[in-house]
Amino acid sequence: MFSGPIEQSKAATEASFQVSYRIAQKCKPFSDGEYIKEIFEEVSDSLFVNFKNKNEIKKAVHGLQLLRITVMRHIEIISKNLNEQLKRGIALCVAFLLQFDESTDVTDTAQLLVFILMVFEDFSTKEELLGMISLKGKTRGLDIFTEFKAYISQIKLCIYKLVSMTTDGAPAMTGIHNGFIALCHKDEDFPDFISYHCIIHQQVLASKRLNTKHVMDISFKIVNSIKGKSLQRRLFKQQLDEKEPELAMH
Structure with a gap:
């Protein structure tokens, strides 16, 4: 009887931890959790318009706990867990x-x-x-x-x-x-x-020891010749587009 709500609560908690982890990873403010939830709620109407369980999905999104204080607490728990994993790894x-x-x-x-x-x-x-x-x-x-x-x-x-x-x-x-x-x-x-x-x-030590000056001098001349003039750059890019499209994109 209670298995459904319990599983949904676990899923919401896990999702909240995942969002909190990404916020910490990207060095974003804790308050961004509420902003992410607001955007998710707004796009859910369009994103899940043809889903039969649309209302259930929206309810699940609404159940996400992403208040600033909650995100901060989740990050603290994640930090402690990672520290414990590190200690176990060093011991093993x-x-x-x-x-x-x-x-x-x-x-x-x-x-x-x-x-x-x-x-x-x-x-x-x-x-x-x-x-x-x-x-x-x-x-x-x-x-x-x-x-x-x-x-x-x-x-x-x-x-x-x-x-x-x-x-x-x-x-x-x-x-x-x-x-x-x-x-x-x-x-x-x-x-x-x-x-x-x-x-x-x-x-660096290896490059000094190997003495690749004769190779690097030619390479620098080629690069400077291509980069020195706009016409040269355009012609070089055009040649890459014709032969190696993927390489030209990089």
Whole structure:
């Protein structure tokens, strides 16, 4: 007798969580949930005009809970759930890798982003953002190490599963004596791990080593010749339209 309403209530709750997740993903205001519901209610008359269960669909749309406070609560629940999933993943994985990216926000505060790549027994992997550490003072290797050590102690990270770290080539990270990586190697709490440059820096180093100047000089001349004059651009685009229509669109 009550199975129908209960299932409908579950479906409405699930849909509300999905909308809330998309709002958070796109960094939109929480109040946009009500706006989305209003639009959905307005278009439902035209969209479902030939559906026999049109009234049931409109009723289901009307039942969506997308008030600002509700969206905020849903996002908080999603955030806690994702955090719990991350903790379970770290506990179950056999090893993990860490990657660091430092940047400065609009308030001139240095933010250290820590990404984790977990490897499980079946050789599957999962990459997540482990956390963000604010460096409000100096950003020396010792400062980064101190903040990171306090952070992993706070979240109780199983540091013995660490197998590698990837950083940029900044002296604060890669310094031989006082760099972040060097300090981690000296600390007894850290296992023996491998350190890498990030892929972008590896590509830059490789390009300098390979010496592709003779190739790049010709490429630059061709591009500048095409882009330098409007007539050249039109003729080039026309040629692409005739031979490779899909390529011309890109």
